[in-house]
Amino acid sequence: MFELDLRSRKPIYEQLVEKLKQLIINDVLKQDEKLPSVRTLAQQLSINPNTIQKAYRELETKGYIYSVKGKGSFVNHMLITDNSAELKKVKEQIKKQMSEALFLGVTIKELQVLITEANELVAGGETNDPSSEREKEI
Template structure:
């Protein structure tokens, strides 16, 4: 489910947060599904429970999960999250396009950059 990259310069809690966000937004973790307990995930990943708790707190603050006292952590309704993230991404794209035009980069060149970046990630 989650793998930690110890060569990554980002803090471990950020890696956990990022990977859980991807799982939630992709639908791999369905709405209302229960997440592993803090202790359980910490044991699976051989981490301090405080690290997992920090990741869960970040996810809750961002609206990806919610906590029920005594029952655990659950995935929020993802449709609203997904739409919100799409709107945020659209705004970022608009800003990127505006900045590119300011420095003389046209749409075609910007798309080539995106394709290069995508190819580098594969």
Template sequence: MISLNYRDARPIYEQVKDGLRHLVVTGAIQTGDRLPSVRALASSLAINPNTIQRAYESLEAEGYLYTVAGKGSFAAPQDGVNRVRRDALLGQFDSSAAELLFLGMTAEELTLRLRDAALRQARREEAGQ
């Protein structure tokens, strides 16, 4: 599910957060799916439950999951992802695209990659329905 790299400069909670976000975005965790409890995930990763709690809280603030008291945490619908995260990702996208163009990639190559990503997402959505 999630793998941690102790040589990574990022804090463990960010690695957990990024791993869970990736699972939600790729469809491995579907909207409404229950995430492992804080204690269960902490135990399986052999880390402190507070680290998992911090990752869950951050993902909830970003709109990737929601928590129901006494029931657990669940993957949120895509419309729940907040605009701040979207704007941040678009800024990263613009910077990356500009650098790729500088390094010799053509606009057509970037367009093809974007279309391929959209097709993969559409297939994932079809498979989930």
């Protein structure tokens, strides 16, 4: 399903969370799509099931998936969680990274291009939710 860097400084379960989050955000994994079970994915990746479970639990806590005992774990695009705090953190982090990029020589135009590219990634997964007012173009 995806590759992991077992020697990375970054914990395996965190890599898993990040990759799955990206797949969900970019609508590669669709709403209610079933994720591989903790045991089969563990076997595929040659790691311990507990590590998968840890990643799934974190994803569920953050609202990206939901799990049902006996059935499996499924994608959840509708984040009805209390975003405000998380949202502020994400924006703050983006600002930091942007200032670093500018410092390193990236131009403002390049950053603007990144916005359109990011938007194209998520645009495909537009929901039917009328409360979603995300612009489709700049």
